[in-house]
Amino acid sequence: MTARLPACMQVFERGWLSANNVLFTGTETALVDSGYVTHAPQTLALVRHALGDRKLDRLLNTHLHSDHCGGNAALQAAYGCHTAIPVAEAAKVAAWDEDALSFRATGQQCARFGFDGVLAPGDELKLGGLRWQALGAPGHDPHALLLFCADEGVLIAGDALWENGFGVVFPELAGEPGFDEVRATLDLIGALDARVVVPGHGRVFGDVPGALARAYARLDYLSADPRRNAENALKVLVKFLLLERQRMALAELPALLASIPVVAAARTFVEHDGYRALATWSTHALVRANAARIDGPWLLDH
Numbered sequence: 274m275t276a277r278l279p280a281c282m283q284v285f286e287r288g289w290l291s292a293n294n295v296l297f298t299g300t301e302t303a304l305v306d307s308g309y310v311t312h313a314p315q316t317l318a319l320v321r322h323a324l325g326d327r328k329l330d331r332l333l334n335t336h337l338h339s340d341h342c343g344g345n346a347a348l349q350a351a352y353g354c355h356t357a358i359p360v361a362e363a364a365k366v367a368a369w370d371e372d373a374l375s376f377r378a379t380g381q382q383c384a385r386f387g388f389d390g391v392l393a394p395g396d397e398l399k400l401g402g403l404r405w406q407a408l409g410a411p412g413h414d415p416h417a418l419l420l421f422c423a424d425e426g427v428l429i430a431g432d433a434l435w436e437n438g439f440g441v442v443f444p445e446l447a448g449e450p451g452f453d454e455v456r457a458t459l460d461l462i463g464a465l466d467a468r469v470v471v472p473g474h475g476r477v478f479g480d481v482p483g484a485l486a487r488a489y490a491r492l493d494y495l496s497a498d499p500r501r502n503a504e505n506a507l508k509v510l511v512k513f514l515l516l517e518r519q520r521m522a523l524a525e526l527p528a529l530l531a532s533i534p535v536v537a538a539a540r541t542f543v544e545h546d547g548y549r550a551l552a553t554w555s556t557h558a559l560v561r562a563n564a565a566r567i568d569g570p571w572l573l574d575h
Contacts (some may be wrong), residue, residue: 276469276479279425281401284477285319287312290516292341292473295429296323297401303331304354305400305420305429306473307344310382311517316344317351331400332356333392335410335431336417337366338440339376340513341473345386360391361416375414375443379510380533381517392418405429412455413440419462426468428481433458435472436484438491441506445499446538452496459488503542504558510536511555512564515574523572526552 278284285294291308294316302324308316320329329352334342336359348354358366365373369385376383392398394409400420408419410433420429432440433455444451467481478484495502510533515521521529527548530536540551556572559565566575 276477278427278469278471278477279401279403279422281403282427282471283323284471285316285323286476287474288516289474290340290513291316291343292338292431293471293475294319295471296320298324298327299402301330301399302327303333303400304329304348305333306335306341306431307332307348309340309517310343310346310384313344313347313384317347320348321351328352329354333400333420334358335420335429335473336414337362337374338414338432339379339381339383341431342386343383346384349386355389356387357390357392358388359416359418360393363388363391378534380514380529380535394418408461410458410461412442412444412451412458415444415449415454419458421465421467423466426466427471428462428465428467428469429471430462430473432473434462434470434484434488435475436470436478436480437475437487439488440473441509442495442502443506443535445502446506446535446542448538452492452502455492456489459485459492500542500544503539506539507536507543507551507555508558508562508564512559515559515565515572520571520573523552523556523567523570526556526572530555 281297281299283296287293291312292306295305297303332348332354366388371377392407396407398405403422405420405422410417410419413432417431442451463485469479471477530552531548564575566573
């Protein structure tokens with residue numbers, strides 16, 4: 274099925290280090306999600322090229338993982354844009370509590386940013402002259418939001434639904450419910466008349482039933498054995514670090530993993546004795562998946 278977006282929307286499909294960005298034009302301009310901090314110059318270049326002499330009026334975030342909000346500070350500095358974030362994150366951002374936010378826990382960076390407003394499930398807003406509704410999408414992140422335009426059948430899904438899966442179920446690593454929340458969010462998406470999905474990562478797609486079927490199958494697989502979710506999280510976290518740095522010294526990887534709180538949480542679910550064994554396992558897992566390669570003392574991005 275061909276996925277067609279309204280003329281007021283433009284999607285910047287990014288690599289996996291940065292989330293996709295959704296640009297709206299019209300009477301007012303807006304951007305949904307802003308990528309990772311090390312890609313902020315690229316994000317600015319994409320927005321400037323698309324807008325020309327126009328300014329960016331608004332910035333919104335589907336959730337506050339570092340790959341979705343890492344460009345916020347740069348966009349605010351360049352445009353002074355009104356910024357809206359999920360309501361449940363407001364106090365953490367106001368205090369810039371990196372322990373309560375996910376940045377320190379995952380070993381990732383995010384330049385400090387502010388906000389001017391909040392988004393809550395049920396809120397209605399206009400983007401590109403179209404009516405959108407914010408919907409709660411817990412699971413990958415307990416405070417994540419979907420944006421749905423019923424008139425056009427377009428869903429901005431963040432990491433709640435990709436063409437082939439969804440984001441890591443992080444709450445489960447902290448002993449909090451996540452699998453049931455993912456299922457409820459998928460059920461919600463299935464109840465919408467969504468014909469086009471803009472995912473947080475990967476291409477825009479139109480086969481929503483197919484994507485949901487694959488997501489449900491993935492959820493069944495992960496929830497059947499929590500070790501699977503933990504190992505997936507470990508691979509994703511190491512791959513993210515590798516995308517950011519492009520190469521890492523194998524000898525330094527155990528200490529790096531030991532410094533990341535989410536890795537410590539994931540260790541309780543996996544059968545690896547110590548961080549050295551964990552580093553060896555994650556390295557070989559990425560190599561087997563053709564997502565990394567070893568060159569002498571280095572682990573290199575593939």
